Amino acid sequence: MKTIAKNFRLFWQGTLLSYRALFAWLRPVTYAASKILMPLAQMFFFVFLGTYGSGKGNSDFFVIGNAIQITSVSGIFGVTMSVGGDRDAGTLPYLFGAPANRFMIFFGRAFMHVIDGAIGVVIALTWGVLLMGLDLSHTDLPALALTILVTTFSTCGLGLLMGCLSLLTANVMFVNNFVYFSLLIFSGANVAIESLPAWMQFVSNILPLTRGIAASRSLVSGSSLADISPLLVSELGIGLAYGLLGYFMFAWFETQAKIKGSLETV
Numbered sequence: 015m016k017t018i019a020k021n022f023r024l025f026w027q028g029t030l031l032s033y034r035a036l037f038a039w040l041r042p043v044t045y046a047a048s049k050i051l052m053p054l055a056q057m058f059f060f061v062f063l064g065t066y067g068s069g070k071g072n073s074d075f076f077v078i079g080n081a082i083q084i085t086s087v088s089g090i091f092g093v094t095m096s097v098g099g100d101r102d103a104g105t106l107p108y109l110f111g112a113p114a115n116r117f118m119i120f121f122g123r124a125f126m127h128v129i130d131g132a133i134g135v136v137i138a139l140t141w142g143v144l145l146m147g148l149d150l151s152h153t154d155l156p157a158l159a160l161t162i163l164v165t166t167f168s169t170c171g172l173g174l175l176m177g178c179l180s181l182l183t184a185n186v187m188f189v190n191n192f193v194y195f196s197l198l199i200f201s202g203a204n205v206a207i208e209s210l211p212a213w214m215q216f217v218s219n220i221l222p223l224t225r226g227i228a229a230s231r232s233l234v235s236g237s238s239l240a241d242i243s244p245l246l247v248s249e250l251g252i253g254l255a256y257g258l259l260g261y262f263m264f265a266w267f268e269t270q271a272k273i274k275g276s277l278e279t280v
Contacts, residue, residue, distance in 0.1 A: 026122070033096070033126035053084045053138035054145075060204050061146055077148045078234055079203035081138035082165055082227045088131030089169030089222075090176060090194050094186065096123040097177025097264070116268070120261050123177070124170040131166035150234060157239035158230060164246050165226025168253030169197075172222050175260035181267050202227050222256065225249040 057080045064076040097120075142148035150158075176193055180186040198204060200214060201223035207215055218224045226249050229242040 022118075029122040029125040033130075048087075049134055049137060052087070053081070053134060054141050056080055056084065057138060057141060057146065064204060073146060074148060074234065075206075075231070076204060077142040077146050078139075078231050079201075079227050081135055081142055082162070082230050083197060083201060083203040083223060084134045084138045085131035085162070085166040086169050086194055086197050086223065088127040088134060089166060089173045090197070091173075091190050092127040092130065093124050093170050093173025094177040094180055094190050094193075096127070097174060097180070097260075116265060117261065120174065120264050121257065124174055124257070127170050127173070128163065128166050131169065132162050135162045135166065148234070152236040153234050154238060157242070158233050160239070161226060161229045161233060161242065161246060164249050164253075165223060165230075168222035168226065168249045168256075171253035171255070171257035171260070175256045175263065178260045178263040178267060181264075197221065197223055200224070220252070222249065222252050225252075 057077060060080050061073055061076040065073050068075075139148065139150075143150060172193070176189055180189045200210075200218045200221055202218060203223070207218050207224065207228075210218065225245040229245040229249070232242050232245075
């Protein structure tokens with residue numbers, strides 16, 4: 015029990031410190047703008063562009079898709095920088111030199127971003143209701159909240175993997191931007207999955223967000239939690255798979271870096 019308590023304390027302390035370190039340079043007003051104005055800007059762009067091309071009756075499709083996709087800002091940018099930023103900050107040798115539980119350290123980097131990402135989605139949906147006519151009157155709101163959490167968790171799993179990949183490159187932002195904009199295309203946020211070529215549909219089906227967005231649209235249309243449960247289970251499984259793959263890659267990187275003496279190089 016003492017070991018378990020120590021590991022959970024390590025998880026929580028690592029979670030808070032890594033999140034605080036990532037955003038310590040931001041002023042509160044800057045952070046608030048990124049959480050409030052950025053979702054609004056993205057939704058305005060894609061909702062107006064999408065309805066111009068497909069008709070105003072399809073606005074909910076783009077509002078919901080982009081609102082849920084906002085979670086990738088925290089899941090991809092935030093988590094990737096929480097893991098990959100250690101090398102740039104010069105703290106990677108201390109991390110690998112500490113006799114601490116690597117599993118707790120690694121997954122602790124994503125915990126606060128799950129919460130942060132879910133808040134971002136709620137803000138985006140609020141904009142959708144207030145400014146874009148999104149109707150949630152037929153929506154099972156607790157089921158939608160669960161869907162948001164599962165989707166954010168899944169996206170953070172991919173972020174953990176991308177964070178480990180960023181340790182192999184000097185250009186972390188390239189990794190972040192590539193994955194973020196790929197999700198805009200492949201997740202079904204702005205283009206219906208069934209209209210994509212077969213190879214793109216295959217990619218969509220192995221990425222997070224795809225099932226979370228589909229589940230959210232179903233809930234807004236009046237579906238129940240039981241109806242979208244298979245989608246949520248699949249979304250959760252995908253997130254766990256990416257997170258575990260990232261953890262094993264993190265362990266491999268540590269071993270190779272110690273052998274080659276390349277902790278701070280690529």
